[in-house]
Amino acid sequence: MSTDLPESAVPPPTDSSEPSSAPTRRTFIATSTAVGGVVLAGGVIGGTLLGPEEAGAAAAAPSSRVSLTVNGTRRTVTVDNRTSLLDLLREYFGLTGSKKGCNAGACGACTVLVDGHRVNACLTLAVRMEGVEVTTIEGLADGDQLHPLQ
Numbered sequence: 753m754s755t756d757l758p759e760s761a762v763p764p765p766t767d768s769s770e771p772s773s774a775p776t777r778r779t780f781i782a783t784s785t786a787v788g789g790v791v792l793a794g795g796v797i798g799g800t801l802l803g804p805e806e807a808g809a810a811a812a813a814p815s816s817r818v819s820l821t822v823n824g825t826r827r828t829v830t831v832d833n834r835t836s837l838l839d840l841l842r843e844y845f846g847l848t849g850s851k852k853g854c855n856a857g858a859c860g861a862c863t864v865l866v867d868g869h870r871v872n873a874c875l876t877l878a879v880r881m882e883g884v885e886v887t888t889i890e891g892l893a894d895g896d897q898l899h900p901l902q
């Protein structure tokens with residue numbers, strides 16, 4: 753039994769002193785690094801080319817004025833258009849009875865009544881609450897008589 757490979761399976765010897773036109777691993781890595789550096793530098797430079805007005809406009813979020821009744825009290829406030837009803841109640845009005853659980857509409861910890869219908873306050877934009885009546889857990893009490901949910 754012979755362990756010799758057939759003549760056709762053995763690659764022909766190459767002359768290592770002869771320059772090759774095919775890219776080597778080393779030239780590929782060097783080229784990739786150079787191109788990536790140029791792209792990254794372009795992005796950083798491009799980011800700093802914004803003028804102060806443009807940067808300020810990007811930072812200032814649009815806001816709206818909304819007027820609603822919360823637990824029987826009429827309130828008017830200017831809020832960022834992205835503010836949820838839950839954040840409006842908790843952060844602007846200090847009504848922390850509605851909880852932020854999942855903040856994705858799955859748990860119901862933020863449930864409030866809007867015009868008598870239950871809604872997930874975390875999924876409701878505050879700016880869409882113009883003129884509505886909101887009742888939170890704090891608003892369920894009848895004077896000194898607590899509601900069974902409280």
Ligand code: FES
Pocket residue numbers: 851852853854855856857858859860861862863872873874875
């Ligand atoms: S916080 Fe879970 S449903 Fe709103």
